[in-house]
Amino acid sequence: MEVRVRAPGKIILAGEHAVVHGSTAVAASVGLYTYVSLRFPTPSDNDDSLKLQLKDMALEFSWPVDRIKEALPEFGSSLSPTPTSCSIKSMKSIAALVEEQNIPEAKVELAAGVSAFLWLYSCIHGFKPATVVVNSELPLGSGLGSSAAFCVALSAALLAFSDSVSLDMSQQGWSGFGEGELELVNKWAFEGEKIIHGKPSGLDNTVSTYGNIIKFKSGALTRLKSNMTLKMLITNTKVGRNTKALVAGVSERTIRHPDAMSLVFNAVDSISKELSAIIQSPASDDLSITEKEEKMEELMEMNQGLLQCMGVSHASIETVLRTTLKYKLASKLTGAGGGGCVLTLLPTLLSGTVVNKVIAELESCGFQCLTAAIGGKGVEVCFGGSS
Ligand SMILES: Nc1ncnc2c1ncn2[C@@H]1O[C@H](COP(=O)(O)OP(=O)(O)O)[C@@H](O)[C@H]1O
Ligand SMILES: C[C@@](O)(CCOP(=O)(O)O)CC(=O)O
Ligand SMILES: [Mg+2]
Structure with a gap:
């Protein structure tokens, strides 16, 4: 059996x-x-x-x-x-x-x-x-x-x-x-x-x-009940890294700078709470889908800035951020950082042509892009x- x-x-x-x-x-x-x-x-x-x-x-x-x-x-x-x-x-x-x-x-x-x-x-x-x-x-x-x-x-x-x-x-x-x-x-x-x-x-x-x-x-x-369709582009920088070492690095930084890091962690807490509220807010709310997506993009950028403060970004991640920004798209690393994957929000009204252009430019840098269903x-x- x-x-x-x-x-x-x-x-x-x-x-x-x-x-x-x-x-x-x-x-x-x-x-x-x-x-x-x-x-x-x-x-x-x-x-x-x-x-x-x-x-x-x-x-x-x-x-x-x-x-x-x-x-x-x-x-x-x-x-x-x-x-x-x-x-x-x-x-x-x-x-x-x-x-x-x-x-x-x-x-x-x-x-x-x-x-x-x-x-x-x-x-x-x-x-x-x-x-x-x-x-x-x-x-x-x-x-x-x-x-x-x-x-x-x-x-x-x-x-x-x-x-x-x-x-x-x-x-x-x-x-x-x-x-x-x-x-x-x-x-x-x-x-x-x-x-x-x-x-x-x-x-x-x-x-x-x-x-x-x-x-x-x-x-x-x-469990969050999403009231919007979230489309994310996932870019794998293919730079290998190890979660254990990155998590240990953040803990060491926290020991060296407890007050500053505690404020960073509090800021991230607020970002996550605001993001979950946006995802769950009813479609009939005052905020249109576009406004919701713009808020999410801003929160993702803020979170990425704080991850840089924690010391877990990487040159390859910064290249992805710069590339997607050329197309006015917001990105952040996902997971432990230090390489690995980057998320880019693909707004509902973004044309397929732009998506293909971003993917082509990212892949010309040697990165690998994928779009996968999320929340299953x-x-x-x-x-x-x-x-
Ligand atoms: N399919 C697998 N077979 C064996 N080990 C695995 C497998 N998937 C993950 N692992 C273990 O998990 C490690 C990767 O975990 P981690 O550094 O946390 O990265 P992530 O979870 O983001 O992929 C691998 O080096 C390996 O030890
Ligand atoms: C960095 C962390 O928040 C996520 C790590 O995810 P991953 O192993 O890089 O897929 C660690 C954790 O939450 O245990
Ligand atoms: Mg892991």
Whole structure:
């Protein structure tokens, strides 16, 4: 029997980094997915190993379950029904298991994802042999939340075959989880994100789990009912970066300049609140769509300025900002910054010709542009078939 799960990536419309320090953020799911399938071998397969296949990278990792038992003896006897954090001792044992796999030097950043996998798998299924296959439409380490989508899809697939969750396996095609199940998936995914990010806010895993457009502050989410169609151009600068290092950099700056940074975080909080009010304001309100879009553009520019204050912009991001500004379009980085992706609001009345021109100019700089549906469904599951 096989289960397949998909979890979306996300864009952050306002509030990245500041959300780690308690400010409000606004984010939406993006229609690009990470897929995880899980299969347990039958006795006739005679397979006693745990396998992780990363299809896009053409990599396969494999551990004899006895080796996992030896490294993590604390698992197996009592599987954890509630999400728990990885202790320093378990992290060391997991690091040894990952090191044995000799991840190619050029892909060493995958070690964090593989560690999160070993933690989530061992907590939920102990020493059971299995094959887990992962593939993703999301660029890794680009600010679109690939780490969270990976942790959400993994947690959901593992829980789908656990005693903690009971799902109707006769459903055809993709189907959603119940509220209680989503909460459990989200909490386990957050534990995985902690291994990859160090100090995540929980925003990314929450958007990937629940989908939609959400407002998020200190672990609490509010689903937003959008009264306008939001069209965003996503530009990937293709400059690689690592969320853990960028989040740590902002924290260090906060320690050096606590008063100034607290004002920056407060300003971001106000921007996110105003942005969510605009998104939700009824269409019949005094503000026309154009006026709403102009306000949003201004808020995005202000948020970008504050992200520069936090030290997370990058020359490549500034090039995207300058290029889109030539067409009077507002942009901001999305995710951790330092490279990665930039969002540009595409107003409703903007002509297709202008959009094509901006995309052509951005792509001539070596960047990659995409437009994807935003605010769609969160994590979904599919049994048996190959949807
Ligand atoms: N499909 C995947 N397979 C394995 N690891 C993954 C996958 N997606 C994400 N990861 C892990 O997450 C890391 C990227 O996370 P991060 O730096 O937070 O960037 P982002 O979440 O914006 O893509 C990767 O280096 C890897 O460790
Ligand atoms: C910078 C931050 O706000 C978002 C990071 O997103 P991403 O990993 O770059 O996709 C960190 C967080 O909220 O945990
Ligand atoms: Mg991430």
